[in-house]
Amino acid sequence: MERLLQHCESHVDEIVETIEALVRLESPSTDKAAVDRCGAEIAERLRRAGADVELLRREERGDHILARIPGSGRPVLLLGHFDTVWPVGALGRMALRRDGTRLHGPGTFDMKAGIAIALGAIAALRATGTEHPPISMLWTTDEEIGSGTSREPIESIARGAAAVLVLEPALPGGALKTARKGCGEFELTVQGIAAHAGVDPGKGASAIHELAAQVARIQRFEDLDRGVSVNVGIIEGGSRPNVVAEHARAVVDVRAPTMTDARRVEAEFQRLQPVGRGTRLNIRGGFERPPLERTAAVAHLFSVARGVASLLGRDLQEGSTGGGSDGNFTGALGVPTIDGLGPVGDGAHAAHEYVDVAELPWRAALVAGLLNRLTS
Numbered sequence: 001m002e003r004l005l006q007h008c009e010s011h012v013d014e015i016v017e018t019i020e021a022l023v024r025l026e027s028p029s030t031d032k033a034a035v036d037r038c039g040a041e042i043a044e045r046l047r048r049a050g051a052d053v054e055l056l057r058r059e060e061r062g063d064h065i066l067a068r069i070p071g072s073g074r075p076v077l078l079l080g081h082f083d084t085v086w087p088v089g090a091l092g093r094m095a096l097r098r099d100g101t102r103l104h105g106p107g108t109f110d111m112k113a114g115i116a117i118a119l120g121a122i123a124a125l126r127a128t129g130t131e132h133p134p135i136s137m138l139w140t141t142d143e144e145i146g147s148g149t150s151r152e153p154i155e156s157i158a159r160g161a162a163a164v165l166v167l168e169p170a171l172p173g174g175a176l177k178t179a180r181k182g183c184g185e186f187e188l189t190v191q192g193i194a195a196h197a198g199v200d201p202g203k204g205a206s207a208i209h210e211l212a213a214q215v216a217r218i219q220r221f222e223d224l225d226r227g228v229s230v231n232v233g234i235i236e237g238g239s240r241p242n243v244v245a246e247h248a249r250a251v252v253d254v255r256a257p258t259m260t261d262a263r264r265v266e267a268e269f270q271r272l273q274p275v276g277r278g279t280r281l282n283i284r285g286g287f288e289r290p291p292l293e294r295t296a297a298v299a300h301l302f303s304v305a306r307g308v309a310s311l312l313g314r315d316l317q318e319g320s321t322g323g324g325s326d327g328n329f330t331g332a333l334g335v336p337t338i339d340g341l342g343p344v345g346d347g348a349h350a351a352h353e354y355v356d357v358a359e360l361p362w363r364a365a366l367v368a369g370l371l372n373r374l375t376s
């Protein structure tokens with residue numbers, strides 16, 4: 001462990017250089033050409049690190065990168081994404097710059113530094129001749145927009161893995177994430193009957209009045225004591241003040257800490273019935289990301305990480321978050337998954353996004369040490 005940490009500390013400049021190179025190649029999820037340019041750079045660096053690299057081609061989105069390094073025992077999957085929420089040109093407004101121990105720039109924290117940490121860990125394992133399991137790495141291109149084209153390979157590769165280590169950002173202070181809420185999105189559309197609001201008020205059926213009643217019901221699905229939150233984030237409908245509204249629509253974000261809570265909310269949405277006469281409801285959606293629950297297997301994997309951290313001189317903490325990641329998919333399969341192994345910093349999806357450079361070597365050593373301990 002000592003040697004791994006020493007190697008990472010003396011090679012911190014290489015980790016920083018990797019982050020800078022990747023951040024300069026801006027990669028918003030919806031711009032395939034831009035994402036693929038960043039992907040080509042990652043693929044090249046992975047090859048140099050001794051990995052076998054395969055591109056999982058996609059038509060609309062950037063190609064996902066699957067890399068493999070042989071080792072002994074059951075494989076461990078390192079998981080993350082290199083798409084960002086920042087459009088091409090964001091670098092002009094929020095420049096890549098070093099301010100003391102902070103490295104600022106779009107996509108530094110979420111999560112190009114996580115990829116650089118993984119590469120730093122692998123370099124340290126190689127340079128010190130440290131034993132490790134077969135390592136699979138899957139770096140995807142559409143996490144920020146729901147992982148529509150990556151969920152399948154994420155799940156199929158995770159199924160063959162002994163554990164999944166997600167390189168998403170750490171919690172404040174460096175804690176790992178051993179629980180993430182599941183994320184649901186529901187759309188409720190109401191079909192009413194249009195009528196002249198002055199001449200024929202009794203003939204219409206207002207989709208807006210109906211939607212308002214339904215929104216009041218949906219609010220009651222919330223159970224903050226259990227960690228279930230409900231947010232009606234969009235409503236729209238109607239055409240003119242003097243027309244009884246024919247259409248209305250609401251979009252609702254729901255977060256739930258367990259699969260049981262998620263199913264309960266899904267069932268409640270399905271049970272919604274019109275309150276007023278003459279309207280019809282249509283409900284779509286569900287939980288795209290299941291919760292990452294802190295099962296006994298997750299707790300055990302965390303305890304292994306904590307043991308490594310203590311050999312590296314620190315007391316590693318754990319926590320939970322309401323935000324989802326691709327670790328939600330692998331956790332839901334029952335594959336032990338811990339998240340937040342990436343950088344310490346702040347400002348994901350915000351203009352002040354940065355990573356703490358001083359923490360990078362320790363994070364890389366933690367990943368390397370953990371890989372070593374997972375050699376079966």
Ligand SMILES: [Zn+2]
Nearest residue numbers: 110111143168
């Ligand atoms: Zn992320």
